[in-house]
Amino acid sequence: MKINNVILRTVTKISVFIILTLAVYLFFAGHNSPGGGFIAGLVLAAAFVLLFLVYDMDTIRKGIPIDFKKIAAFGAFLAVGTGFGAFVFDVPFLTQSFDYFEVPFFGEVELSTVTIFEAGVSFAVVGVVITIILSISEDV
Numbered sequence: 001m002k003i004n005n006v007i008l009r010t011v012t013k014i015s016v017f018i019i020l021t022l023a024v025y026l027f028f029a030g031h032n033s034p035g036g037g038f039i040a041g042l043v044l045a046a047a048f049v050l051l052f053l054v055y056d057m058d059t060i061r062k063g064i065p066i067d068f069k070k071i072a073a074f075g076a077f078l079a080v081g082t083g084f085g086a087f088v089f090d091v092p093f094l095t096q097s098f099d100y101f102e103v104p105f106f107g108e109v110e111l112s113t114v115t116i117f118e119a120g121v122s123f124a125v126v127g128v129v130i131t132i133i134l135s136i137s138e139d140v
Helices: 006-029 037-054 057-063 068-088 113-138
Strands: 098-103 107-112
Touching (some): 006 037, 068 113
């Protein structure tokens, strides 16, 4: 018997959009208030897990053909790379730098190297969490 889950799939589409929006907000709010790459990565992974639960694994893998192990490795490399980038300017490991720039439509915006570090952390968290979830689900 085929289960009719139209309502579940419709609610999931809306929920995933809201979850992804929350993840972006948490990511960009992270260096000035609570949030950051780790929690944004967890929220982003929760959106993927919700998609994996509602739709079957093959459908999501065809729609999002990403190797999450490579995402985790890239995130770890990016996070550590920003730390070593400080050595180029002869400052201690993981020293951050920031400046204010004039961006069209947004005005004066603060850009910081900590945002690159947080992106690395976020990628690493998403990659590891989804890899663990997919590994657990394949054992069945």
